[in-house]
Amino acid sequence: MRFKKPPSVISGACVVGKKEGEGPLAETFDIIENDSFFGERTWERAESAMQRRALNAALEKAGLRGGDIDFVFAGDLLNQCIASSFGLRGSEIPFFGVYGACATSAECLALAAMSIDGGYAGRAAAVTSSHFCTAERQFRFPLEYGGLRTPTAQWTATGAGAMILSSDGGGPYITHMTCGKIVDMGVADANNMGAAMAPAAYDTLCAYFDDTGSGPNNCDLIVTGDLGFVGSAILEDLFRRDGMDIKIRHRDCGLLIFSREDQDVGAGGSGCGCGASVLAGYLLDGLRKGKWSSILYAATGALLSTVSTQQRESIPGICHALRISSYI
Amino acid sequence: MRFKKPPSVISGACVVGKKEGEGPLAETFDIIENDSFFGERTWERAESAMQRRALNAALEKAGLRGGDIDFVFAGDLLNQCIASSFGLRGSEIPFFGVYGACATSAECLALAAMSIDGGYAGRAAAVTSSHFCTAERQFRFPLEYGGLRTPTAQWTATGAGAMILSSDGGGPYITHMTCGKIVDMGVADANNMGAAMAPAAYDTLCAYFDDTGSGPNNCDLIVTGDLGFVGSAILEDLFRRDGMDIKIRHRDCGLLIFSREDQDVGAGGSGCGCGASVLAGYLLDGLRKGKWSSILYAATGALLSTVSTQQRESIPGICHALRISSYI
Numbered sequence: 001m002r003f004k005k006p007p008s009v010i011s012g013a014c015v016v017g018k019k020e021g022e023g024p025l026a027e028t029f030d031i032i033e034n035d036s037f038f039g040e041r042t043w044e045r046a047e048s049a050m051q052r053r054a055l056n057a058a059l060e061k062a063g064l065r066g067g068d069i070d071f072v073f074a075g076d077l078l079n080q081c082i083a084s085s086f087g088l089r090g091s092e093i094p095f096f097g098v099y100g101a102c103a104t105s106a107e108c109l110a111l112a113a114m115s116i117d118g119g120y121a122g123r124a125a126a127v128t129s130s131h132f133c134t135a136e137r138q139f140r141f142p143l144e145y146g147g148l149r150t151p152t153a154q155w156t157a158t159g160a161g162a163m164i165l166s167s168d169g170g171g172p173y174i175t176h177m178t179c180g181k182i183v184d185m186g187v188a189d190a191n192n193m194g195a196a197m198a199p200a201a202y203d204t205l206c207a208y209f210d211d212t213g214s215g216p217n218n219c220d221l222i223v224t225g226d227l228g229f230v231g232s233a234i235l236e237d238l239f240r241r242d243g244m245d246i247k248i249r250h251r252d253c254g255l256l257i258f259s260r261e262d263q264d265v266g267a268g269g270s271g272c273g274c275g276a277s278v279l280a281g282y283l284l285d286g287l288r289k290g291k292w293s294s295i296l297y298a299a300t301g302a303l304l305s306t307v308s309t310q311q312r313e314s315i316p317g318i319c320h321a322l323r324i325s326s327y328i
Numbered sequence: 329m330r331f332k333k334p335p336s337v338i339s340g341a342c343v344v345g346k347k348e349g350e351g352p353l354a355e356t357f358d359i360i361e362n363d364s365f366f367g368e369r370t371w372e373r374a375e376s377a378m379q380r381r382a383l384n385a386a387l388e389k390a391g392l393r394g395g396d397i398d399f400v401f402a403g404d405l406l407n408q409c410i411a412s413s414f415g416l417r418g419s420e421i422p423f424f425g426v427y428g429a430c431a432t433s434a435e436c437l438a439l440a441a442m443s444i445d446g447g448y449a450g451r452a453a454a455v456t457s458s459h460f461c462t463a464e465r466q467f468r469f470p471l472e473y474g475g476l477r478t479p480t481a482q483w484t485a486t487g488a489g490a491m492i493l494s495s496d497g498g499g500p501y502i503t504h505m506t507c508g509k510i511v512d513m514g515v516a517d518a519n520n521m522g523a524a525m526a527p528a529a530y531d532t533l534c535a536y537f538d539d540t541g542s543g544p545n546n547c548d549l550i551v552t553g554d555l556g557f558v559g560s561a562i563l564e565d566l567f568r569r570d571g572m573d574i575k576i577r578h579r580d581c582g583l584l585i586f587s588r589e590d591q592d593v594g595a596g597g598s599g600c601g602c603g604a605s606v607l608a609g610y611l612l613d614g615l616r617k618g619k620w621s622s623i624l625y626a627a628t629g630a631l632l633s634t635v636s637t638q639q640r641e642s643i644p645g646i647c648h649a650l651r652i653s654s655y656i
Contacts, residue, residue: 004447044635085644094509095509095510096428097646098427099409303425318423
C-alpha cells in the first residue's frame with residue numbers, strides 16, 4: 001500500500017537495558033536503565049514501565065501530551081500482551097492491541113500510518129517492547145536455571161520503542177507498506193527462529209519489490225528485524241539465487257544492537273523491542289541527519305508459542321515491511 | 329470515527345461446538361461440531377480448524393476465494409495468538425494479528441473497516457475464535473481436574489466467527505466505530521471478569537454517544553460481548569445513575585448464546601469467539617431480515633493473563649464499539 005499523504009514520524013524514543021546500553025548503538029538510545037526491574041517489583045511490571053517511559057519520552061520530544069494522540073497501537077511478546085495493556089492503561093489514549101511476534105513494531109506503525117493517512121487520526125503512537133527476563137522465563141527456562149543456548153538461538157533484547165506519527169510534520173515519512181502473508185517452510189526448531197522467519201522476509205520483500213516495480217537498489221538500506229546471523233545469511237542467499245545481491249545494503253536489527261564478538265548473544269538480538277528501539281533511535285536519527293534518504297524496514301516475527309512447540313508444530317513466520325523516507 | 333463510505337459486511341459465518349449448538353441460538357450457526365477436537369489431535373489445532381472453517385464458509389457464501397481478500401485481521405485468546413496464526417497460515421492472505429482479549433472481534437472489524445474505507449483494501453476479512461478447552465487449560469485448570477466455578481465466572485464459548493467486508497455491497501454497513509481506552513477500576517477477581525469489563529463498556533458507550541450526539545435510544549439494540557449476567561447488571565446500573573435506562577435495548581452475547589437456566593454456564597458465555605459467532609450469525613441475520621435497522625456492537629475484553637493475576641494485578645478492561653446498520 002502506498003500512502004497518499006505519507007504520515008510523518010515526528011518523534012521517536014527508545015528505552016533499553018544494561019546489556020543493550022553496552023552495545024554498539026549505546027549512543028542512540030534515550031534511556032539506558034541498569035536495573036533489570038526498572039524500579040518495579042516484577043520483570044513484567046518492568047517491561048510495562050519501559051513502554052510507559054518510551055511513550056512519555058516520545059511525547060515529550062514532540063511537545064505533546066497523551067491527550068493529543070488519537071490512537072496508540074501497541075504490542076509485545078508476553079502472553080495476552082500484558083506489557084502493553086498494563087503499561088499503557090494510565091495513558092487515556094484509545095488503544096488498539098496488536099500481536100505480530102517480533103514483527104509487531106512494523107505492524108503497529110503500519111496500522112498507525114493507515115489510521116492517519118485514512119483520515120481517522122491526526123496523530124497516532126506505535127509502542128512495542130520486549131524484555132530478556134520476561135521472555136526467557138515465559139518461552140524458555142527460569143533465569144536461575146542458567147540454561148545453555150544453542151549457537152543458532154537469539155538473545156531477546158530488553159528494549160521499548162515508541163514513535164509518534166502525525167498527518168503533518170517534516171518527516172521522515174512512512175510512504176509505503178507491505179503487509180506480509182504467513183509463511184511456514186516447516187522449520188520446527190524454536191532455537192533457530194532466524195531460519196523460520198527468513199522465508200517470510202524474502203516473501204514480503206519480493207512482494208514489495210513487485211508491487212512498487214523497484215528492487216533492492218532503490219533504497220539505501222534494507223533493515224530486517226530480527227533475523228540474526230543465521231536468518232540474515234539465509235535471506236541473502238535466497239535473493240542471491242534470484243541473481244540479486246542485497247548483502248551490501250542489508251542490515252539486521254539483531255546484529256546492529258549487540259556485538260556478537262563481545263557480548264555472547266548467540267546468533268544476535270531478537271524480540272519486538274529490538275527492532276523498535278533500533279528504529280526509534282539509530283535508524284530515525286540516520287534518516288533525519290541525511291545518512292540515508294530512504295530505508296526499507298522489514299520486521300519479522302515467528303508466530304509460535306511454547307504450546308505449539310510442545311505439540312511439535314512447525315513455526316509460521318511473518319514479515320511486514322515499511323518504506324521510510326526523508327522525502328515524499 | 330465515522331466511515332465516509334461505510335464498508336458492507338457482505339458475508340458472515342460461524343462455527344461452534346456442541347454446547348453452543350444446544351443453546352438458544354442453535355439455528356443461527358452455520359456449522360455445529362459435536363467433536364471438541366474438530367477432527368484434530370489437539371484442542372489448539374481444533375481452534376485453528378474452527379477459524380479456517382469459519383473463514384472458508386464466509387468466503388463460500390460470498391462466492392469468493394482467499395485470493396480475493398486483501399487483508400485478514402484475526403485474533404484469539406491463546407498465548408501468542410496461535411489459533412489465528414496456525415489456522416490461517418495456509419490462507420495466503422496478508423495477515424494482521426490483533427489482540428484485544430474478548431474485544432478482539434470488534435477490533436478486527438474496526439481495523440478491517442478502516443482498511444477498506446481508507447482505500448487500502450477492496451475486501452478484508454475479520455476472524456476471531458475461542459475454545460472452551462484451550463481456554464480452560466490455559467487460563468484455569470486442566471480439564472480433567474473438573475474444578476468448580478464461582479457463580480460470577482463465565483463459560484468460554486467454543487466458537488469462531490468470520491466476516492467479509494467489502495467496499496461495495498448491499499449492507500449491513502459498519503458506519504461508525506469507537507476505539508476504547510483501557511479502563512481499570514481495580515477489580516482483581518479473575519473469576520469475575522464481567523465486573524472488570526463493565527466500566528470499560530460504559531466508558532466507550534458514553535464516548536460513542538458523546539461523539540455522535542446520540543443516545544441509547546438512537547439504535548435498536550446495544551449488544552455487549554461478553555459481560556455476562558454480573559457485568560450486564562453493572563453496566564445497566566452505571567447508565568441508570570446517569571438517568572438512562574438501557575435495559576430494554578441491551579443484550580449481551582454471553583447471555584444470548586447460552587441458556588443460563590438450562591446449561592450451567594455460571595454468569596454466561598465469554599471468549600472472543602462468543603461475540604464473533606453471535607454477531608456473524610444471529611445479529612447479522614436480524615439486520616438483513618429487518619428485525620433491527622441498526623445495532624451498536626460493543627465487544628469487551630479483560631486484558632489480563634495468568635501471570636498478571638498471580639502477581640496480584642487488577643484487571644484492565646477495554647471495549648470497542650461498532651455501529652452496524654442496514655442502511656447508510
